[in-house]
Amino acid sequence: MTGGDSLDVAAARAAIAAAIRPITGRETLPLRQALGRILAEDVISPIDVPAHDNSAMDGYAFAGSALVDGLETVLRVAATVHAGDVPTMTTAPGDCVRIMTGAVMPPGLDTVVPQELCRLEDGRIHIAPGTLRAGDNRRLRGEDLTRGRPAVAAGQRLRPADLGLIASLGIAEVAVVRRLRVALFSTGNELRTLGQPLNAGCIYDSNRYSLMGALDRLGVEVIDLGLVRDDPEALATTLDEAIARADVVLTSGGVSVGDADFTKDLLARRGEIAFWKVAMRPGRPFAFGPLRRAEQADAAWLFALPGNPVAALVTFYAFVRDALLTLGGAAPQPLPVLRARCTTAVRKRPGRTEFQRGIVSPDADGRWAVRLTGTQGAGVLRSMSEANALVVLGHAQGSVAAGDEVEVWLFDGLV
Numbered sequence: 001m002t003g004g005d006s007l008d009v010a011a012a013r014a015a016i017a018a019a020i021r022p023i024t025g026r027e028t029l030p031l032r033q034a035l036g037r038i039l040a041e042d043v044i045s046p047i048d049v050p051a052h053d054n055s056a057m058d059g060y061a062f063a064g065s066a067l068v069d070g071l072e073t074v075l076r077v078a079a080t081v082h083a084g085d086v087p088t089m090t091t092a093p094g095d096c097v098r099i100m101t102g103a104v105m106p107p108g109l110d111t112v113v114p115q116e117l118c119r120l121e122d123g124r125i126h127i128a129p130g131t132l133r134a135g136d137n138r139r140l141r142g143e144d145l146t147r148g149r150p151a152v153a154a155g156q157r158l159r160p161a162d163l164g165l166i167a168s169l170g171i172a173e174v175a176v177v178r179r180l181r182v183a184l185f186s187t188g189n190e191l192r193t194l195g196q197p198l199n200a201g202c203i204y205d206s207n208r209y210s211l212m213g214a215l216d217r218l219g220v221e222v223i224d225l226g227l228v229r230d231d232p233e234a235l236a237t238t239l240d241e242a243i244a245r246a247d248v249v250l251t252s253g254g255v256s257v258g259d260a261d262f263t264k265d266l267l268a269r270r271g272e273i274a275f276w277k278v279a280m281r282p283g284r285p286f287a288f289g290p291l292r293r294a295e296q297a298d299a300a301w302l303f304a305l306p307g308n309p310v311a312a313l314v315t316f317y318a319f320v321r322d323a324l325l326t327l328g329g330a331a332p333q334p335l336p337v338l339r340a341r342c343t344t345a346v347r348k349r350p351g352r353t354e355f356q357r358g359i360v361s362p363d364a365d366g367r368w369a370v371r372l373t374g375t376q377g378a379g380v381l382r383s384m385s386e387a388n389a390l391v392v393l394g395h396a397q398g399s400v401a402a403g404d405e406v407e408v409w410l411f412d413g414l415v
């Protein structure tokens with residue numbers, strides 16, 4: 001669709017999802033280097049975790065059958081086991097064993113009384129009636145994981161807890177998907193790079209920094225191709241380098257209808273425009289499509305983001321983030337969505353999706369409320385910097401009155 005018609009946001013997301021396929025490259029990494037990487041294969045547990053029934057408390061282990069309703073239980077302390085010991089003793093009826101947290105349960109014993117819940121006197125413990133039930137404070141063999149079961153599924157972006165879980169299985173290396181390579185550059189004669197003087201009529205290139213930050217959060221390999229002038233030849237040269245080196249090319253600027261807006265036309269020459277223009281604000285001029293690669297069957301994908309700084313980030317979150325996760329082999333991880341009361345009225349007409357920037361926090365009653373971050377222009381980056389969420393006003397929705405519920409997409413630590 002290249003004409004004046006715009007696709008709605010849902011249709012644009014669906015078109016991207018239908019076009020892309022995960023990359024297939026794999027590598028094996030030591031666990032210590034695998035944080036944030038995407039698991040390529042299920043990790044199957046080779047052992048039961050824990051490997052033995054063990055005590056959850058420092059206290060005394062005994063046979064739960066010794067507990068009798070309504071009566072005090074008195075038991076003689078016959079032995080001691082520490083974590084790391086392998087107890088083999090048999091325990092006579094009426095005996096208990098001093099046990100530490102994590103120690104293997106002695107044969108035949110199934111219950112632990114924490115030491116603060118009993119009284120020790122002359123080598124015997126006294127447990128008041130009703131203190132606990134048989135089986136209490138014992139961790140069962142395999143209660144975390146049983147042998148042969150998947151512990152962490154392929155597609156998981158490995159988090160600290162996943163690394164710990166895999167380590168608990170004794171597994172030192174994991175197969176992960178190779179890192180997705182994303183090349184990016186900014187376009188515009190007016191752009192200056194940091195460290196250069198700001199001549200009249202110029203602005204600093206901020207998009208590359210916000211977008212590289214967003215890419216770093218996703219754990220992809222970033223190929224920074226810098227700034228490119230609004231010159232079709234310079235653009236073509238840089239785009240060709242990007243196509244040769246990357247799976248995905250991310251550009252900002254030059255996708256609208258100005259006389260120096262060449263990015264989209266270049267996409268049409270190097271590949272195919274799957275769509276251009278989305279019925280949304282900000283971010284209407286956004287182009288997506290495949291780029292042909294010399295000697296390679298698969299395409300690189302171009303996401304051409306609008307130049308306005310807020311529009312660039314909004315389109316990144318609306319379209320690019322999920323697509324990069326999919327391309328990189330990750331299971332879907334949509335931004336957390338919730339409904340919140342909007343404290344400000346918003347004027348809107350149906351027929352396009354609007355992404356306002358807001359701060360979500362609980363109100364006095366503990367319900368979620370969201371207030372907008374001031375002026376919402378597509379060039380006002382402060383509106384995005386102060387926000388912790390996007391307020392998403394759907395395609396068919398009209399104006400919002402103060403107090404109405406709206407949908408918000410929360411930024412999390414991953415975006």
Ligand SMILES: Nc1nc2c(c(=O)[nH]1)N[C@H]1C(S)=C(S)[C@@H](COP(=O)(O)OP(=O)(O)OC[C@H]3O[C@@H](n4cnc5c(N)ncnc54)[C@H](O)[C@@H]3O)O[C@H]1N2
Pocket residue numbers: 186187188190191203204205206207208252253254255256257258261282283284285305306307308309311378379
């Ligand atoms: N006649 C029309 N004009 C415009 C339309 C339209 O539909 N009809 N759409 C507007 C919308 S919406 C947007 S968004 C912009 C998109 O423009 P481009 O993608 O072509 O981007 P540029 O023209 O290059 O720049 C727009 C704006 O953003 C600033 N910019 C660009 N790159 C950066 C950067 N890396 N860092 C910071 N700021 C950047 C640039 O200086 C411009 O101010 O088009 C509207 N026009």
Ligand code: MOO
Pocket residue numbers: 280281282283284285306308311378379
């Ligand atoms: O929609 Mo443009 O993306 O407002 O600035």
Ligand SMILES: [Mg+2]
Pocket residue numbers: 253254255256257258260261307
């Ligand atoms: Mg333009």
